Amino acid sequence: xxxxxxxxxxxxxxxxxxxxxxxxxxxxxxxxxxxxxxxxxxxxxxxxxxxxxxxxxxxxxxxxxxxxxxxxxxxxxxxxxxxxxxxxxxxxxxxxxxxxxxxxxxxxxxxxxxxxxxxxxxxxxxxxxxxxxxxxxxxxx
Amino acid sequence: xxxxxxxxxxxxxxxxxxxxxxxxxxxxxxxxxxxxxxxxxxxxxxxxxxxxxxxxxxxxxxxxxxxxxxxxxxxxxxxxxxxxxxxxxxxxxxxxxxxxxxxxxxxxxxxxxxxxxxxxxxxxxxxxxxxxxxxxxxxxx
DNA sequence: CTGTATCCTTAGGGATACTG
DNA sequence: CAGTATCCCTAAGGATACAG
Numbered sequence: 296x297x298x299x300x301x302x303x304x305x306x307x308x309x310x311x312x313x314x315x316x317x318x319x320x321x322x323x324x325x326x327x328x329x330x331x332x333x334x335x336x337x338x339x340x341x342x343x344x345x346x347x348x349x350x351x352x353x354x355x356x357x358x359x360x361x362x363x364x365x366x367x368x369x370x371x372x373x374x375x376x377x378x379x380x381x382x383x384x385x386x387x388x389x390x391x392x393x394x395x396x397x398x399x400x401x402x403x404x405x406x407x408x409x410x411x412x413x414x415x416x417x418x419x420x421x422x423x424x425x426x427x428x429x430x431x432x433x434x435x436x
Numbered sequence: 437x438x439x440x441x442x443x444x445x446x447x448x449x450x451x452x453x454x455x456x457x458x459x460x461x462x463x464x465x466x467x468x469x470x471x472x473x474x475x476x477x478x479x480x481x482x483x484x485x486x487x488x489x490x491x492x493x494x495x496x497x498x499x500x501x502x503x504x505x506x507x508x509x510x511x512x513x514x515x516x517x518x519x520x521x522x523x524x525x526x527x528x529x530x531x532x533x534x535x536x537x538x539x540x541x542x543x544x545x546x547x548x549x550x551x552x553x554x555x556x557x558x559x560x561x562x563x564x565x566x567x568x569x570x571x572x573x574x575x576x577x
Numbered sequence: 578c579t580g581t582a583t584c585c586t587t588a589g590g591g592a593t594a595c596t597g
Numbered sequence: 598c599a600g601t602a603t604c605c606c607t608a609a610g611g612a613t614a615c616a617g
Contacts, residue, residue: 302483302484306533307530307533309544310534311462311533312557319446320451333598334600341444342446342449343443346592346593346600346601347590347592347600348591349600350599350601359582370598373599374600381540385536388529391528393447393451395526399454402445459610475578476578484611485610486612487579487581488581488582488611489609489611490580491581492610493610515578515579552590574591
């Protein structure tokens with residue numbers, strides 16, 4: 296095995312091993328697209344993540360420097376998770392996953408026209424998502 | 437649960453459930469970047485995928501319409517896997533994974549300058565990767 | 578060369594109850 | 598509200614042998 300117990304030193308493999316599990320990117324999505332911040336927010340997502348899995352993923356993402364955690368000053372009971380720069384740099388990845396999914400998932404029912412428009416506006420969409428994530432608000436594509 | 441036993445109808449989740457396992461994108465990478473085509477090619481990859489896992493992933497990717505399989509006419513013993521359009525449309529995803537990995541994986545040792553250059557040339561790089569994949573040859577970024 | 582067939586092991590994840 | 602703590606369980610993956 297390679298150093299650090301990784302399968303290989305390929306950059307793509309590194310990314311997959313860092314956030315390529317079934318849940319991490321859904322949490323990042325929740326932050327970027329829906330402006331979610333708290334444990335309870337994530338728990339309420341459509342995919343119904345379990346409490347232990349969520350705690351585990353949040354911890355891992357924080358340890359990897361993708362999320363940062365802080366206490367809400369207005370309500371000290373609330374812990375808030377935000378994306379670091381390393382985290383917001385996942386936005387282009389999310390965009391491509393969304394784009395591919397929209398094109399090939401029959402269930403979404405996105406029209407070819409909408410998909411083409413999405414891809415055409417790629418730069419602008421990503422830029423606005425970055426801005427929204429930075430402000431900590433939801434971004435509706 | 438939602439229809440088709442999916443966690444949700446989100447396009448991002450669809451993508452993750454389709455090719456978001458630890459191996460599928462590495463196989464696609466092997467085809468795009470290294471021009472690999474055969475079972476033996478994939479088996480010889482740095483990450484050392486197991487025989488049964490490989491067979492399983494190839495079958496799944498074929499069933500999903502991401503890969504197509506055909507017999508080499510010159511050597512009938514050889515089975516060749518190629519990317520369909522649905523498969524080559526994963527190239528932008530691969531690009532972003534590579535880009536993020538190059539930026540944050542200390543092991544790759546890519547310089548900020550190289551990374552910036554990569555991102556600046558995004559469109560061209562992706563276009564050339566598409567062309568290479570279409571011809572069935574390796575593409576060195 | 579291109580896979581199947583087994584066997585075994587383990588990490589990941591559901592469910593649920595509970596705590597500061 | 599924001600997690601821990603368990604228990605269970607199964608799909609996914611390593612290893613190895615074998616077959617067409």
